[in-house]
Amino acid sequence: MKFFVDTADIDEIKELAATGLLDGVTTNPSLIAKSGKEFIPLIKEICDVVDGPVSAEVAATDYATMRKEAEVLRKIADHVAVKVPLTPDGLKVCKELSDEGTMVNVTLCFSPAQALLAAKAGAAFISPFVGRLDDISSDGLSLIGDIVTIYDNYPDFHTEVLVASVRSPMHIVESAKMGADVMTGPASVIKQLYNHPLTDKGLAAFVEDWKKTGQSIL
Ligand code: E4P
Numbered sequence: 676m677k678f679f680v681d682t683a684d685i686d687e688i689k690e691l692a693a694t695g696l697l698d699g700v701t702t703n704p705s706l707i708a709k710s711g712k713e714f715i716p717l718i719k720e721i722c723d724v725v726d727g728p729v730s731a732e733v734a735a736t737d738y739a740t741m742r743k744e745a746e747v748l749r750k751i752a753d754h755v756a757v758k759v760p761l762t763p764d765g766l767k768v769c770k771e772l773s774d775e776g777t778m779v780n781v782t783l784c785f786s787p788a789q790a791l792l793a794a795k796a797g798a799a800f801i802s803p804f805v806g807r808l809d810d811i812s813s814d815g816l817s818l819i820g821d822i823v824t825i826y827d828n829y830p831d832f833h834t835e836v837l838v839a840s841v842r843s844p845m846h847i848v849e850s851a852k853m854g855a856d857v858m859t860g861p862a863s864v865i866k867q868l869y870n871h872p873l874t875d876k877g878l879a880a881f882v883e884d885w886k887k888t889g890q891s892i893l
Pocket of ligand 1: 681701702703782802804806807839840841859860
């Protein structure tokens, strides 16, 4: 499973990139607003730090303007994935860009039917939002299972399932069990994956016992 971080905070991105475990970055207009930085230079800065796909989202919702914005975004770097909303106009842009060899991340997916359309439009990534479905008492993870099942039925689909709106380590673990290709989540949730109380307890005991030996490896 590939790990993308869902943030526009360059310091967080640098910190995670230094672990060697980060495969890409996703951003959205809300995250850009939160960063308080200029959009295009920020995406460029992120692309200089991370070699994998960096999602940059169009701001418009009509076909013509989205298409123009996509031209600007894809020129930033070859590993920019242009992010478009799951709408008829968004998928039209997706089909054109994908046919031209540009990675497209289709965002705001909440149903298997929508995911089917995105795959037919040639998206590199489909982003089903598990957390936001859970928020309205729907089962976000079952959507991931449905999409993985559908895509597996059609080997000519090359769209990767990018689990988005991740809120907890279990969203990641359960999605991995279902075979989702990628997850994107806040840095805080990715860091939680390291944690287990028995690791802390066991390590503390090993450190204490090692002291008793009076030895040094170096
Ligand atoms: C995905 O690409 C989105 O940026 C993101 O995962 C949305 O997450 P949220 O529901 O926590 O805002």
